[in-house]
Structures are given as C-alpha cells and as structure tokens.
Amino acid sequence: MRKRMTKLLKKSLNTEPEFKEETNAEEIEIKKQDISTHIEKNLDTFKSLFSIPNNADVKLREFTIQQLNRKAFIIYISTMADLKAIMDGIEGPLIDSEHPSTKIQDIVSYPLEKTATKIGDITEFITAGVTALFVDGDSNCYLFETTKIRGRSIEKSDNEVIVKGGKESFNEKVIDNIALIRKKIKNENLLVEAQKISKRSRNSVFLVYQKDLVNDDLLKNVKERLNSFDIDSTLDLSILEQMLEERPKSLFPTIVYTERPDRAASFIEEGHIILLMENSPSCLILPATFWAMFHSPEDHYLRAPYGNFIRILRFFALFVAVFTSPIYLAITNFHVGMIPPDLLMAIAGTRERVPFPSIVEVLMMEIAFELIREAGLRVPSPIGPTIGIVGALILGQAAVQANIISPIVIIVIALSGLSSFIIIDISMNFAIRITRFLFIFSAGFIGIYGITALFIGGLFYLVSLKSFGTPYFAPMTPHSFSSKDLLIRHIPMKERFRPGYLKPKDMVKQRKG
Template sequence: MKKRLFKTFFNELNKTPPYNEKSNELEIQLKEQDISTHYEQSLTTFKSIFSYPQNTDIKVREFTIRSLNRRAFIIFISTMVDHKSIQDSIVEKLIENQVPSGNIADIISYPMERTAANIGEITDYICGGVTALFIDGDSQCYIFETTKVRGRGIEKTDNEIIVKGAKESFNERVADNIGLLRKKIKNENLIVESKVISKRSRNDVFLVYEKDLVNDKLLQKIKERLDSIDSDKILDLSILEQHLEERPRSLFPTILYTERPDRAASYIEEGHIILLMSNSPSCLIMPATFWSLIHSPEDHYLRTPYGNFIRILRFAALFVAVFTSSLYIAITNYHVGMIPPDLLMAIAGTRERVPLPSIIEILMMEMAFELIREAGLRVPSPIGPTIGIVGALILGQAAVQANIISPIVIIVIALSGLSSFIISDISMNFAIRLARFLFIFAAGFLGIYGATAFFMASLFYLVSLKSFGIPYFAPMTPHSISSKDLIVRHVPFKERFRPGYLKPKDLVRQRKG
C-alpha cells in the first residue's frame, strides 16, 4: 500500500510542469532594441527602465543645446559619478556653446568614451557609473566615463605581511588595482581584457596578461571557463574562484589568491594570467602549482642565503604541522620501542594520572587551539591577541592541573599549531590544518603504518590534481624546463627560464651574461 502511494505521488510530481523563474519579458525585449530618434520616447523608455523617480539615486537632467536648438537629457546614478565633472565639462559646455557644430566632440571638453545605440548596452553602461547623453534626433547616445566610486585608499596588506619589499596591496577599486599593475609593468603588451559574468549583477571580470608571453590555448581555456559560469550573482573573487576550480570539493587549492600587486606582476611576467574584479581587494593567479602556494613573495626580496633559509624553514614547518600530532599518537600507542628509555619514563610519568587515551587528548587540544585561533580573529582587534594568549595559558594550565591533559601534549600541540602559521597562503593554510586531523585519525587507527599509508595516498591524490591542465607538482613532475625555483632558489642571474609547463611564447627570461 505504501509503495503504491509513493509511486502515485512521484508520478503526479513528474507531471507537474517545472517552475522557471522569468524576468519581465517586455523589458528583456525592450533591451534588445535600439534607441529611438524621438526625444520623448527615449526619455520615457529610460525613466521606465530605471524606475524614475521612485529610484532616488537615478538622476535625469533635461536641457536645450542652444547652438543646435535641440533638446537633450543626461541620465546617471548619482552615487557612482563625479558630479563636478558632469556639471563643468558636459552640461555647461552644451548649454553655453554658441558655435553651431553638429559634432558633440567639438563642444564637450570631457573625453568621450564611446557611442552606443542598443538600449541594453546603454543600461549596462549607466549601471557601471557612466553618464549617458541623449540628443533629440540622434540615433545613438554619447557615453562619458564619469565614474567616481568611493572606497579606501591603497594600504598595507593584512594577510601577506613581509619585512623586506613592497608594502602596497590591492583595494576594492579595480581602476586602482590595474594602475598598480601598470606601474610595475610598463609594457605595451600588457593586456587588460574585460568580460561580463553573472546574469543579474552584471559583474565585470578583468583578465590581465602579456600577449607576447601568454599561451593562447591556456588563455582560451580560462575564457571558456568564465563563459560557462551560469549564475545570477558573483560579487567577489573568492566566490568566482569556487566556480572556476576543476575540483571545488578538493582539500587543496588550485588557484592562487593574493592581495599583493608585486606578486601578481611577477607571475604575469612569467606567462600566468590573473583575474581582477570590482569590489575585490585581491586577484586570482592562474594556473597555480603546489610550489607557488607554498612560496612567499619575501623569498625573492631577501638575499639568496637568507631566502633559502626561510624557505627550508617553511618546508620543515609544513611537515611539523602535519605530522607532529600523528607521530606522537603512533609512537605512544603502537611503537613504544622506538622511544629511548629515559624519554619513555618521562612520558609515562606525565601520563600517569591522565585517564584519557592519547588520541582523545590530542583531538581535544587541537580543537581548543583552533577555537582560540578563530576567536582571536573574530573579536575586535585590540582584544584579539589578548584573548588568544590568555585563553591558551589558562586553558593549558587548567587542563594540566586537572590531570585531563599531559604537559607533553601541550608542547606537541603548540609546536604543531605554531608551525602552521608559517604558511602564508590562506587556502593552503586551511588545507594543512584539515590534513592534520586526517593524519591523527590514520595514526590512531594503524600507528605509523596508517600515517605512512595515508601520506602515500595523499601524494597520489596531489599528483592527480591539475590547475587548468597544468599538473600540480610541475615542473618537478612531470619535469619541464624552468628556473628550478622549487625548494631552494638560485641567485637571480641564474634564473634564466620562465616556467616551461606554461609553454610561454618566450621561454628565456634572460640571456647568458
């Protein structure tokens, strides 16, 4: 009986026509048309599209061009434009001009961006902060770049902090971000290409690359991936990143996210492609490999011995962060014979009154460390560090005195947690933190054998990852020509080649001296 009821229900459900959300069809058809040469019709059309005067920041200014004896109007969004430029360079010039000239460019001193005739195209321009001028009798309107969006200035980066090197970071104004890149790359081959993504928000994404370096197939692949996005809104690069990744559920990132224009410029000059977006104080670098996610921009600002020391320390910290907790569990639970007798007695003495197994101890303290880390980030800045330090001291001290946690576990967790902070990339940092828990469970299940097996499986998985067709461990495997800037970097004049796995048009960075 129940099966029959369920069958009837699903049959009725399948008969129901699917619900499709549709926008106003009349407005869609209207946007596909060209503007009218009749003044009143154009004015009525755009007032209707922008819901004027209900939409309070939409401004329409009507006037007469005396020299032409023709009526005209401008329309703009007041919260996104420079009012003084509109008044001084556009409106006053048109009203006060006495020389009869049919060419608008001869009358207006403001740089004319372009002309447009399609209603939908003009609407998109106005939504982007430009001013549109309509003149009675003209079959096209005149577009002026009057955008002036308010935002913060160029400041220091908060996440990728370095001691030696440039301190500038991207901000939310894409014009500023492009200017920062052009300031560093003074080359006529630097291309800034825009594409519109998302259906309703109509967000602009800017591809930045050097046309005499970039691989055309790689560029085309990224453009196709952008064109395939089917979404109503993508408001930030962080969301766009998840749409572009080949494996969005992967633990490890395959796109490099950075707030530093100097880092972005260095990758552009190697043949990479970066994406910029309005309202995003960062950029996406594509493709990205494991090595680029581990490296820090400061490595190249320091002298070679110092940079290599920091880089080797970072790789060592990577292994410490991943394996310290799991090795402690494996050795104390399964491989006690590996511990020297004196150290074994010391560990046994500290654990004498602790009632919990070592894996529970580790998991409790790992979770406590993560809670303190996140709490320190979310609370207001002046008290964040205080909460982190006080919370860690009080929690650790109380846990040891209550005989819930052994002192050596506090040392293990502190060493593991501090080592994870040395990974500067946010996404890779999260991947290391999550991988640490997986290794803890593997070691708790089968000891060192479990941790080793999981490590081998992780390597196989990482080797299978690709970023826009580029293997994750390139140029180490598969091997290709490069500057060999992997674990240890050479002195600058020895780095002769660009990354071969990108197949750039110019592989040689500098000739032999």
C-alpha cells in the same frame, strides 16, 4: 508494478524542479531595441527602466542645448558618478556654450567615451557609472566616462606580510589594481581584457596577461571556462575561484589567491594569467602548482642564503604542522619501543592521573587551539592578540592542573599550531590544518602504518590534481624544463628560464651577458 512505481518515484525525486523566470518579458524586449529619435519616447523608456522618481540615486536632468536649439536630457547614477565633472564638463557647456559647432563632442569640454544605440547596452553603461546624453532628433546616445566610485586607498597587505620588499596591496577598485600592475610592468604587450560572467549583476572579470608570453591554448581554456558560466551574479573573486576549479570539493587549492601586486606581476612575467574583479581586493593566478602555494615574494627580495633559509624553514614547518601530533599518538599508543626508557618514564609519569586516552587529549587540545585562533581573528583587533595569548596560557595551565591534559601534549599542540602559521597561502593553510586531523585519526587507528598509508594515498591524490591542464607537482613531476626554483632558489643571475610546463612563447627571461 511495484518495481515500476519505485523507479518512477526515484526518477521524480532526482529530477531538479523547473522554475519559470518571472522577469517582465516586455522589459527584455525593450532592451533589445534601438533608441528613438524622439526625445519624449526615450524619456518615458528610461524613466520606466530605472523606476524614476522612485529610484533615489538615479538622476535625470532635462534642458535645452542653446547652440542647437534642441531638447536633451542626461541620466546618471549620482552615487557612482563625478557630479562636478558632469556639471562643469557636460551639462554646463551644453546649456551656456556659444560654440559655433553643431557636433556634441565639440561643444562639451568632457571627453566623449563612445556612442551607442541599443537600449540594453546603454543601461549597462549607466549602471557602471557612465553618464548618458540623449539629444532630440539624434539616433545616437552619447556616453561619457564619469565613473567615480569611493573606496579604500592603497594600503599594506594584512594577510601576506613581508619584512623586505614592496608593501602595496590591492584594494576594492579594479582601476587601482590594474594601475598597480601596469606600474610594475611597463610593456605594450600587457593586455587587460574585460569579460562579463553574470547576467543580472553584470559583473565583469578582467584577464591580465602578456600576449607575447602567454600560451594560446591556456588562454583559450581560461576564456572557455569563463564563458561556460550561466549565472545571475558573482560578487567576488573568492566565489569565482570555487567555480573555476576542476575539483571544488578538494582540500588542496589549485588556484593562487593573492593580495600583492608584486606577486601578481612576477607571475605575469612568467606567462601566467591573472584575474581581477571590481570589489575584490585580490587577484587569482592561473594556473597554479603546489610549489607556488609555498613560495613567498620575500624569498626573492632577500639574498639567496637568507631566502633559502626561510624557505627550508617553511617546508620544515609544513611537516611539523602535519605530523607532530600524529607521530606522538602513534608512538605513545602503538610503538612505545621506539621511545628511550627515560623519556618513556617521563611521559608515563605526566599521564599517570589523566583519565582520557591520548587521542582524546590531542583532539581536545587541537580543537581548543583552532577555537582560540578563530576567536582571535574575529574579535576587534585591539583585543584579538590578547584573547589568543591569554586564552592559550590560561586554558593550557588550567587543563594541566586539573589533570585533564598532560604537559607534553600542550608542547606538541603548541609546536604543531605555531608551525601552521608560517604557511602564507590562506587556502593551503586551511588544507594543512584539516589534513592534520585526518593524520591524527589514522595514527589513532593503526599508528605509524596508518600515517604511512594516508601519506602515500595523499601523494597519489596530489599527483592526480591539475590546474588548467598543468600538473600539480610540475616541474618536479612530470619533469619539465624550468629555472628549478622549487625547494632551493638560485641566485638571480642563474634563473634564466620561464617554467616549461606553461609552454610560454618565450622561454628565456635572462640572456647570458
């Protein structure tokens, strides 16, 4: 009996509570209906749906169309619509026009976007900034694309800074972002598909790809993943990124996040799919590989020798950022025989009066470095760099003089921290910084053997990762046909093929002359 009660109690604890939706069922039913031909009924319906006059920025204006001698009204959200266009192109002509035509689209001077009959569809258009026109006796609602949302202009990218190449970056207006991509890819095969992914906020995600390049199975996979969401709101691409990943708890990202339209365009030209959203100054690139996280647009803008030099330096910095502190710990604690006698005596001399073991020293300074880095990012920009430089100098010097930290640890931590700044991808940067702490603990536990074990285990884990069916280390392993743009890039004339792991419809991007 006791065992049965225990099982029932565990079952009840593991069951998610069920919450009933308290939304007005009558309102939901109204949205499923078509509009009435009687204008008074439509007035009452939309006043109720938009809580007019309590809703301050929703405007409803009644008037009579002189040419038709029929009552009408328009409804729009004043904070999202172009008021001058509404007055001059829609409302003005309808009231004052003496045009002999009986068709609305012939009377107004503003282009008619479309017509709709279902109340739910019309409310969605209005909340997106569209102006809706209702005419007495007409079973259709006329919709005009008057959206004019204020926002930031096109500026430079703050997170992906390059010396040579384009300086434009995405902003919060998806119309501008799509235009930036179309400016770089002037091709009729470039498709922009809109897909709603949330119920209440009605957020849309835009899939951008080239239909004559993208693999149909990949496109179907992405669309199915987007359709599988049953959520009320997704306000930003950063949240969508976490929902799309197969392993959202993984340290290593499997989707490329970028603010640069030139980088997005280059991936589209290879057969990738990118995702855009309103209010997000960035895009997501699907699928992604380990190599895409480390490549920078500047690698291709520079001449091949210069670009390869920067790329090799970046990969070297990756190993310095991850292994400098762990190797110092491993050698000084477990493998002192590897150090030349003179260097060993110098290290021992600097640590003679330090009361803490090496791992405590390293962890204290690593955490201090991370605190200074985050403080420099969060404070206002004029004093941010000052906090970073002055804080590091004062903290390091004071720690050494107080015999809390040895000078060589300051050098090790500074070299490791500075190297991590070279990694441009934000998510990969975080992954490397967190991985460094894991290697520090493994080195403090069993030295080089701990580092080696964690490194091999990490490689096994990374090889198991996939991004929408694409192996993380492709095309290196499993090997697939590509332009071999991995560690070393070739001159542009030799990069003739698109990545084979994407299975694009056209593999050749540059024919021989």
